Amino acid sequence: MSAVEARGVGKVFSSRSGEVTALDGIDLTVADGEFVSLIGPSGCGKSTLLRLIADLDTPTSGGITVFGKTPQQAREAQDYGIAFQQAGLLPWRTVTANVELPLELHGVGKAERAARVVELLELVGLGEFAGHFPHQLSGGMQQRVAIARALAERPSLLLMDEPFGALDEMTRERMQTELVRICAESGAAVVFVTHSIPEAVFLSQRVVVMSPRPGRISAVVPVDLGADRGEGLREDAAFFAAVTAVREALHGTPVAVRGMDAR
Amino acid sequence: MTDLATTLAPERTAPVPVPVRTRRGGVGRRVVVGVLAVLLLAALWELVKVVVPDAGGHVGGASLLPRTDDLAMPHTWEIVQRVLQPETSATGSPTVLSAMLAACWFTLRVALAGWLLGSVGGLLLAALMQRSQLAESALVPWVVLSQTVPLIALAPLVVGWGGRIHLGGLEWQRWMSVALIASYLAFFPVTIGALRGFQSPAAAQVELYRSLAATWSRTMLSLRLPASVPYLLPALRLGAATAVVGAIVAEVSTGTKGGIGRLIIGYAQSASGDPAKPWAAIIAAALLGLLAAGLVSLLGLGLGRYRYAEVR
Numbered sequence: 001m002s003a004v005e006a007r008g009v010g011k012v013f014s015s016r017s018g019e020v021t022a023l024d025g026i027d028l029t030v031a032d033g034e035f036v037s038l039i040g041p042s043g044c045g046k047s048t049l050l051r052l053i054a055d056l057d058t059p060t061s062g063g064i065t066v067f068g069k070t071p072q073q074a075r076e077a078q079d080y081g082i083a084f085q086q087a088g089l090l091p092w093r094t095v096t097a098n099v100e101l102p103l104e105l106h107g108v109g110k111a112e113r114a115a116r117v118v119e120l121l122e123l124v125g126l127g128e129f130a131g132h133f134p135h136q137l138s139g140g141m142q143q144r145v146a147i148a149r150a151l152a153e154r155p156s157l158l159l160m161d162e163p164f165g166a167l168d169e170m171t172r173e174r175m176q177t178e179l180v181r182i183c184a185e186s187g188a189a190v191v192f193v194t195h196s197i198p199e200a201v202f203l204s205q206r207v208v209v210m211s212p213r214p215g216r217i218s219a220v221v222p223v224d225l226g227a228d229r230g231e232g233l234r235e236d237a238a239f240f241a242a243v244t245a246v247r248e249a250l251h252g253t254p255v256a257v258r259g260m261d262a263r
Numbered sequence: 264m265t266d267l268a269t270t271l272a273p274e275r276t277a278p279v280p281v282p283v284r285t286r287r288g289g290v291g292r293r294v295v296v297g298v299l300a301v302l303l304l305a306a307l308w309e310l311v312k313v314v315v316p317d318a319g320g321h322v323g324g325a326s327l328l329p330r331t332d333d334l335a336m337p338h339t340w341e342i343v344q345r346v347l348q349p350e351t352s353a354t355g356s357p358t359v360l361s362a363m364l365a366a367c368w369f370t371l372r373v374a375l376a377g378w379l380l381g382s383v384g385g386l387l388l389a390a391l392m393q394r395s396q397l398a399e400s401a402l403v404p405w406v407v408l409s410q411t412v413p414l415i416a417l418a419p420l421v422v423g424w425g426g427r428i429h430l431g432g433l434e435w436q437r438w439m440s441v442a443l444i445a446s447y448l449a450f451f452p453v454t455i456g457a458l459r460g461f462q463s464p465a466a467a468q469v470e471l472y473r474s475l476a477a478t479w480s481r482t483m484l485s486l487r488l489p490a491s492v493p494y495l496l497p498a499l500r501l502g503a504a505t506a507v508v509g510a511i512v513a514e515v516s517t518g519t520k521g522g523i524g525r526l527i528i529g530y531a532q533s534a535s536g537d538p539a540k541p542w543a544a545i546i547a548a549a550l551l552g553l554l555a556a557g558l559v560s561l562l563g564l565g566l567g568r569y570r571y572a573e574v575r
Contacts (some may be wrong), residue, residue, distance in 0.1 A: 047555075054474055056470050056473060056474065057476075075473075075474060075476055076474065076476045078475070080474070082470075082471065082474045084467040084470070084471075085467075086465060086467040088465060088467030088468045088471050090468065090486070090489070090490075092489050092492075092568045092569045101475075101485075102475050104485075105475050105477050105481060105485065106475075116421075133568070
């Protein structure tokens with residue numbers, strides 16, 4: 001069964017100034033354990049698509065299934081974990097208490113929670129910061145806490161909306177390397193929204209390129225750079241080739257003057 | 264009133280995370296500044312007495328500045344002295360101080376009862392308005408309007424209603440009317456502050472709770488209520504001060520005996536012969552408001568971790 005399946009999904013926002021078609025005719029399948037990035041310029045609907053999958057919003061047409069269920073059922077069954085651009089940590093809770101929040105809300109016992117938090121903080125490399133408060137952490141560390149929180153219930157799907165968008169380039173690259181490792185360890189499928197071409201290429205098995213007004217999928221670029229992705233990969237010719245492929249798909253499609261055939 | 268203005272300010276500024284510890288160091292300093300402010304006020308009072316002529320300032324026929332003779336503005340030390348003297352010349356009369364303390368104690372208890380009632384009501388109202396957009400749009404104008412009704416107009420009504428209430432063995436007491444009127448003033452800042460606080464969590468936090476399939480009540484207790492603490496504490500403090508004002512006004516307008524409101528009226532009647540006496544009562548009333556607000560501030564002591572960004 002595929003992790004996410006979207007068929008003919010459309011989303012229209014009505015406002016006072018008229019209707020805006022955010023998404024139109026989206027078909028997308030994300031396989032179990034697959035890492036898929038959504039990339040495109042602002043307004044192409046990539047975040048909207050993620051929000052539809054997460055049941056934070058509902059599509060106006062078409063249908064989405066998450067592990068064969070409706071997004072609402074999947075949300076209520078806690079099939080996915082989610083991380084936003086803002087870490088969104090609760091400032092009055094310690095790192096530990098923030099990470100265990102999902103478990104606490106779902107009635108997991110104290111001892112089990114504590115054990116799981118130790119594992120998770122180890123996974124994101126924050127073991128010694130368990131008792132700290134969010135304001136004592138850097139932006140990158142806060143984001144790692146948010147990722148640990150998203151992983152708390154061992155979801156088989158991770159939804160990430162520009163989680164590294166607010167970080168500096170160096171932190172960002174380090175976080176990407178860590179995310180590759182974390183995903184390999186957890187085996188979860190990931191839908192990852194980003195603005196950054198190198199980020200999408202480095203992380204993903206497939207990059208879904210979207211174009212705005214109306215938001216459509218203009219190309220899907222397969223970039224599987226192997227399971228063993230380290231810092232060295234960023235200098236690799238295969239990496240650059242994939243970056244170029246995604247860039248051409250991004251820039252060529254909407255104004256198809258020279259007849260790009262990205263599909 | 265800047266406190267009220269802040270509470271009412273419509274914009275939803277995201278709290279800037281400020282570690283509490285950097286601000287908590289100044290408790291001693293704040294006390295010193297507070298004492299200095301009182302001394303400064305006393306000095307200003309005496310300065311006005313010296314500078315402005317006894318008959319007050321006049322431009323043309325219009326009186327511009329108040330009279331400053333000893334009858335209108337007694338010396339500060341005379342007020343202090345008067346406090347320590349007996350209330351009347353009758354033998355066995357208690358001192359003004361002890362009479363005022365007893366009256367303040369009465370009013371404080373009534374005001375706190377009103378504050379408690381108003382705060383609980385305000386919190387529930389804010390929770391309702393947070394829950395339903397419709398309730399918010401429908402209720403906010405009434406909440407604001409409620410504060411434009413003069414208390415003095417309400418007092419006889421409340422007393423009248425109270426007189427008809429008989430709940431089993433409970434007999435409606437006069438002080439309950441006063442507390443009810445005090446709560447009518449106190450609920451306003453609490454409602455507005457709590458509503459702003461409940462609405463303060465960032466979109467990412469609210470959506471996180473939604474993604475976690477948390478119920479409304481769970482989200483309220485685990486996210487919105489803790490997030491509202493920086494908004495709620497100043498609102499509760501302001502509510503305590505207004506409850507005292509409400510209680511004093513209500514005592515006067517319902518004719519309730521035993522409180523500081525009644526004392527102010529009583530002392531004012533002897534103003535012509537004993538000018539320091541009403542001033543003493545006025546100062547006591549003001550101090551009572553500060554005391555009430557200060558008591559409520561103590562609530563914040565155990566809530567340090569929630570006060571990462573106090574809205575002042």
